[in-house]
């Protein structure tokens with residue numbers, strides 16, 4: 200089975216709220232000092248899902264693909280170290296900060312150019328904009344079925360069997376390939392590459408393409424939504440810390456305050 | 464669509480009723496058309512949905528588009544898409560609204576690409592002046608983004624509890640139209656083999672007026688027993704942080720937050736939950752937050768109305784006892 204794993208390099212989503220800043224004029228996030236960009240967490244789980252399918256089958260190829268700035272090569276190398284076979288970095292004019300619409304166009308075109316792809320694994324949503332749009336866009340542009348928010352994927356005679364997480368439970372589906380599958384955190388932790396794998400990753404092939412290489416013009420890379428404002432909502436702390444000599448007394452005081460405030 | 468006007472709501476039906484979020488979308492749709500003009504349409508897709516068409520009208524729909532067929536269930540994007548497309552073609556709306564649910568998350572982006580338009584996911588505010596504006600959280604809830612569609616119809620999923628439903632009015636008038644599109648079940652590329660729905664004992668998390676949530680600081684699944692007791696005394700439901708769900712201490716269907724459930728109860732008690740922005744994204748609309756945390760600097764403590772800074776193990780037994788006395 201030939202698989203593509205799509206990954207996005209993003210500012211660390213674990214950045215505490217206190218260190219999170221926005222340049223409102225530029226409508227951009229200012230990366231917190233001393234933090235490094237990371238691979239969006241669900242994308243590492245997408246890589247893990249693809250690696251498990253390859254191990255299950257005992258054969259197959261995993262391509263890692265990222266659309267973004269030149270620095271995203273680092274993110275690709277991280278997934279090559281986990282065990283993927285080769286990488287594709289698609290960057291250049293118009294692609295430093297593409298929106299979901301443009302990104303889906305690029306990924307769909309790249310998948311066609313790579314050719315013979317049976318499955319594309321993506322994260323359920325990128326942990327910067329928290330949208331979850333690109334995968335369905337890619338599926339639509341390629342005319343493939345989609346299965347989203349998966350916690351387990353296995354291969355079975357040209358199909359994928361996928362366990363999905365629903366808001367009120369789980370479901371198991373079977374999808375005919377080629378297909379797009381998105382992965383959620385319920386899959387479990389992605390593997391850590393060993394030191395030797397990290398060193399070897401540098402020697403794996405990494406192709407660099409531009410949008411023009413994929414036959415895409417500027418019109419296809421235009422966003423469909425205009426970002427009018429980006430800001431940090433103001434929240435003021437008005438907490439009343441409950442006093443007490445002992446935790447038991449605090450508990451009693453809390454119960455009393457809740458009653459006084461007519462909350463219970 | 465040059466003359467795009469009005470709103471099309473893609474509704475959801477569960478256990479034979481419109482979901483609460485569907486009624487919220489209809490309320491939002493009504494308020495939008497009051498300013499922008501046009502009608503509120505409501506698409507209902509499923510095996511037996513025509514029975515709730517009148518409810519959709521009572522909650523604000525002018526036209527209900529019914530796509531009724533057993534083959535629409537369980538949901539699959541490729542089965543629902545042609546029905547949604549047909550309804551969009553009939554209604555020619557300025558906005559298509561879906562809920563931020565398992566279905567909305569999966570369907571809305573695909574529908575947007577099929578229509579060649581943009582989409583705003585997990586929208587918390589919809590405004591209209593001379594054009595539409597959507598506000599949504601981004602960066603794990605640390606930022607807010609306001610977006611305007613460049614072409615119509617704009618597709619948006621809407622976060623639960625962000626919009627108010629109307630009081631249902633059974634005297635409202637409306638019409639029902641039938642959607643012809645049917646899924647070609649024999650050509651389905653995605654087949655649902657089975658579903659396993661979480662058991663809900665007592666009140667549903669989304670609907671609960673009191674929610675008691677546990678986090679990683681509980682130290683193990685046992686901690687949730689005390690939370691269940693506390694929830695029982697308060698007549699509430701139990702939620703969990705993602706960290707607690709990932710550790711297998713509580714089922715993912717109880718996860719509160721960005722990728723889980725959104726709640727806005729009268730009382731939210733967060734026990735040993737740090738209050739990461741992605742968690743706050745699912746509960747910051749709560750009217751009163753109580754934090755029980757041993758760290759006075761925890762974000763949840765700062766966001767709370769009342770906080771007890773102590774080890775939860777020493778607080779919960781007395782709290783349960785005191786509340787029992789008060790409620791007796």
Ligand SMILES: Cc1cc2nc3c(=O)[nH]c(=O)nc-3n(C[C@H](O)[C@H](O)[C@H](O)COP(=O)(O)OP(=O)(O)OC[C@H]3O[C@@H](n4cnc5c(N)ncnc54)[C@H](O)[C@@H]3O)c2cc1C
Nearest residue numbers: 678679680704705706720721722735737741742757758775
């Ligand atoms: C893209 C993305 C999406 C996410 N979506 C969600 C989501 O939907 N929901 C969600 O919850 N998280 C989500 N997260 C994870 C989130 O960032 C946090 O990691 C998570 O919420 C932390 O869970 P926690 O508060 O239980 O654990 P921790 O952050 O580890 O906090 C534990 C807390 O317990 C306190 N504590 C420890 N021991 C005790 C004790 N004995 N008594 C009292 N207090 C104690 C500590 O002081 C601490 O505040 C997401 C993350 C990402 C990147």
Ligand SMILES: Nc1ncnc2c1ncn2[C@@H]1O[C@H](COP(=O)(O)O)[C@@H](O)[C@H]1O
Nearest residue numbers: 205206266321322324325330331332333
């Ligand atoms: N710039 C990108 N490069 C590669 N893959 C991406 C990019 N943006 C999004 N994706 C993929 O699409 C998924 C969902 O992203 P989004 O729709 O932006 O939330 C991510 O988890 C990635 O797998």
